[in-house]
Amino acid sequence: MRRRFGRGRGGPGLLGTVARTAVIAGTASAVAGKVGAGQEAAARRDHQAAADRQQLQEMQMQARVDAQVGAAMDRQAPPPAAPAARSVDDLHAQLTKLGELRQAGLLTDDEFAQQKARLLG
Numbered sequence: 001m002r003r004r005f006g007r008g009r010g011g012p013g014l015l016g017t018v019a020r021t022a023v024i025a026g027t028a029s030a031v032a033g034k035v036g037a038g039q040e041a042a043a044r045r046d047h048q049a050a051a052d053r054q055q056l057q058e059m060q061m062q063a064r065v066d067a068q069v070g071a072a073m074d075r076q077a078p079p080p081a082a083p084a085a086r087s088v089d090d091l092h093a094q095l096t097k098l099g100e101l102r103q104a105g106l107l108t109d110d111e112f113a114q115q116k117a118r119l120l121g
Contacts, residue, residue: 094119 103111
């Protein structure tokens with residue numbers, strides 16, 4: 001029986017074994033890279049979804065708090081105070097100021113009449 005050089009006991013030679021190992025290692029590396037990238041993308045999506053849910057819950061909570069505060073403020077709000085009675089001196093000062101504005105040309109006669117009616121009204 002004759003032995004062939006480099007083939008040993010009828011199995012693949014050293015070079016064949018090295019080549020097969022390199023192919024298997026390259027394939028495993030590529031598969032692991034794709035699996036890792038897919039897992040990372042899924043983790044990012046899950047994290048973003050959780051952050052979105054948290055933000056939505058916070059917004060809903062803030063809306064409920066705002067509604068409760070608004071309702072409490074409406075219940076506790078005092079009625080608007082009636083305008084204080086104007087003193088004669090205050091009324092005179094405002095009418096004088098309106099007259100000065102009219103004389104300076106900053107108010108027309110119609111505007112002066114409207115403001116005077118509002119003050120005396």
